[in-house]
Amino acid sequence: xxxxxxxEAGVNHNGSKELAFKLVDAAHxxxxxxxxxxxxxxxxLVTQDxxxxxxxTRNTGVAESQFAMLSRLELxxxxxxxxxxxxxxxxxxxxxxxxxxxxxxxxxxDLGLKTLKIPSGELTNAPFVLQHAxxxxxxxxxxxxxxxxxxxxxxGVIAFGLTQPLSTPPSEEAFAQAYASEAGQTALKAKVxxxxxxxxxxxxxxxxxxxxxxxxxxxxxLTVGYSDHTAGxxxxxxxxxxxxxxxxxxFTLDKTLPGPDHQASLEPDxxxxxxxxxxxxxxxxxxxxxxxxxSEIKNKVIARKSLVAAKSIQAGKVFTEENLTTKRPGDGLxxxxxxxxxxxxxxxxxxxxxxxxx
Numbered sequence: 033x034x035x036x037x038x039x040e041a042g043v044n045h046n047g048s049k050e051l052a053f054k055l056v057d058a059a060h061x062x063x064x065x066x067x068x069x070x071x072x073x074x075x076x077l078v079t080q081d082x083x084x085x086x087x088x089t090r091n092t093g094v095a096e097s098q099f100a101m102l103s104r105l106e107l108x109x110x111x112x113x114x115x116x117x118x119x120x121x122x123x124x125x126x127x128x129x130x131x132x133x134x135x136x137x138x139x140x141x142d143l144g145l146k147t148l149k150i151p152s153g154e155l156t157n158a159p160f161v162l163q164h165a166x167x168x169x170x171x172x173x174x175x176x177x178x179x180x181x182x183x184x185x186x187x188g189v190i191a192f193g194l195t196q197p198l199s200t201p202p203s204e205e206a207f208a209q210a211y212a213s214e215a216g217q218t219a220l221k222a223k224v225x226x227x228x229x230x231x232x233x234x235x236x237x238x239x240x241x242x243x244x245x246x247x248x249x250x251x252x253x254l255t256v257g258y259s260d261h262t263a264g265x266x267x268x269x270x271x272x273x274x275x276x277x278x279x280x281x282x283f284t285l286d287k288t289l290p291g292p293d294h295q296a297s298l299e300p301d302x303x304x305x306x307x308x309x310x311x312x313x314x315x316x317x318x319x320x321x322x323x324x325x326x327s328e329i330k331n332k333v334i335a336r337k338s339l340v341a342a343k344s345i346q347a348g349k350v351f352t353e354e355n356l357t358t359k360r361p362g363d364g365l366x367x368x369x370x371x372x373x374x375x376x377x378x379x380x381x382x383x384x385x386x387x388x389x390x
Contacts, residue, residue, distance in 0.1 A: 035272055035314045036257075037307055038127065038280040039064035043105040046291050052107060052115060054285055060124045062304040063311070067119065068127040068149065068280070071112065071139055074102040076132035101292065109138060116143055133163060140167045152176030152231050152259075155186050162202060165193025171224050172278065174259050176231030180251055184211065187224065187252065191216030194223060220254060225278055228271075229259040233296040240267055245274055261296060265306035272313045279310060338364025339373070341382035348377050356388070365390050 039059035045052035052069070059067035078098040107115075112128070119126035129149040130136035139145045148167065152174040154160050164171055171190060175183050188207035192200075195215045200206060210216040228245045230236075240262060249256040257278025258271035268279045284297035298306060324332070342357040349355075351373040358367045364387030365373075373388070382388065 033277065035276060035310055036065045036278045037063075037310060038066040038068050038278065039303060040068050040259075040280050040282040040297075042068070042070050042282055042293050042297075043102075044282070044284040044289070044291060044293055044297060045069075045105075045107065046289060047104050047106060049107070049111045049114075051285065052111060053118060055283070056115060056118055056122065056124065058283065058285060058300040058303065060122045062283075062300060063307040064124065064303070066125040066127050068129065069107065069112075069115070070105075070131065071128045071135040072102065072106065072131035073134055074099050074106060076134055077102060105291070109142070112138070112143060133160070136160075136163055136167075140169065146170060147172065150174065150186075152178065152229055156182060158186075158189050158202075158207075161186050161189045162193045165190040166198075168194070169223075172227060172257075173224055174227040174229045174280075175248065176229035176259070180247070183226070183248070183252070187211055187220055188216075190224060191220055194219035217253075220252075225255045225257055226252065227257045227259040227278065227280060230261060233261050233293065234263045235261040237262060237267070242267070242271055242274055245271065245276060249275075263296065265298065265302060265309060268306060269309045269313055272310045273317065281306060333361050333363045336360070336362025337367055338362055339367060339370060339388040340364070341384055341386045341388065344384050345378045345382040347380050350375055350377050359385070361387075364388055 039062060041052070041055040041059065045055055056067050080099050081097055083098065116126045126143075127145070127147060127149060128139055129151050130139050131151070131154070136148070139148065147170045148164050149172045150161060150164055155173070155175060155178050173186065173190070185207065188211035191213070192202065192207045192210035195210055195213070196206065226248050228242070228248055230239050230241065232239070242258070245256050245258060248254070255277050256275070257280070258268060258276045259280040260268045260271070261282070265281075268281055271279060281303070282293055282297040283303045284294045284299060287294050287297065287299055337358040337360050340357050340359040341355060343355050345351070345355050353374065356370060356373065358370070369390070
């Protein structure tokens with residue numbers, strides 16, 4: 033199974049249609065499988081006076097409300113339609129994260145998306161998680177800031193939405209029952225990919241905790257990937273080596289552009305290098321079966337050793353530790369036969385350096 037790579041454009045278009053299309057071009061040129069944006073209406077997402085995150089103030093250099101910042105970063109619906117058509121033309125999948133109910137309905141009903149991403153910040157927003165599940169779409173669920181208990185609670189909501197009749201009233205008990213049911217578990221395995229994530233921009237290396245990917249996989253038995261917010265490309269490459277099925281990484285056209293996410297994003301050349309490295313690592317992981325590889329077989333005779341006469345041996349003389357040794361090449365008798373030959377008579381004359389044959 034290949035590793036899917038999401039190039040996260042997010043809001044790095046700065047509200048510009050032109051930049052949004054250039055981001056699609058860059059993601060496609062880098063070899064990413066998916067380019068992802070964010071769909072929201074600022075008025076539906078935050079209150080008028082909601083404060084920025086510390087990293088947003090630091091990266092933008094402007095202290096303002098989230099509402100003021102996000103209002104400049106909206107992409108109108110018409111541009112979404114154009115981006116979808118452009119992605120189809122290029123052969124790269126379009127994906128976007130919805131942050132409010134209106135945007136979610138737009139992505140599903142108007143754009144016809146079959147896969148949705150639930151961001152880390154919405155994981156505990158049970159009504160919104162349920163709305164995602166009720167679409168019947170495949171779900172990528174990011175788990176930044178979450179405990180295992182919170183992930184399980186969200187999966188319970190999703191299991192309920194995927195399996196229960198619309199007439200069944202939602203409740204925490206109903207969510208737990210749906211999660212514990214065979215139908216719920218089957219639906220989760222068919223529909224959900226979990227992403228390990230550290231929600232900080234950039235994420236400190238000491239807090240990445242990549243081993244939590246394996247914890248998620250073990251705890252829930254679901255496909256697991258990694259959403260990366262670290263600087264550089266080494267951590268998503270490591271996540272690939274640890275078995276991530278999906279890698280998500282923010283990218284930008286220029287880290288010096290104004291905006292909250294540019295500084296923690298890759299530029300196009302870096303994105304391309306990451307994609308290639310991930311492809312290389314995935315290819316190198318192989319099947320896990322330990323056996324000689326096709327390219328190795330021709331080297332076995334050259335690199336391995338055989339039993340060799342350490343000195344001349346006359347027929348009938350016994351093999352001893354003094355007259356037997358091992359040397360290359362490896363097309364003679366295996367050194368594993370050394371002990372079985374000791375004390376036995378030589379069946380023929382051997383010159384010094386001659387391979388012993390059975």
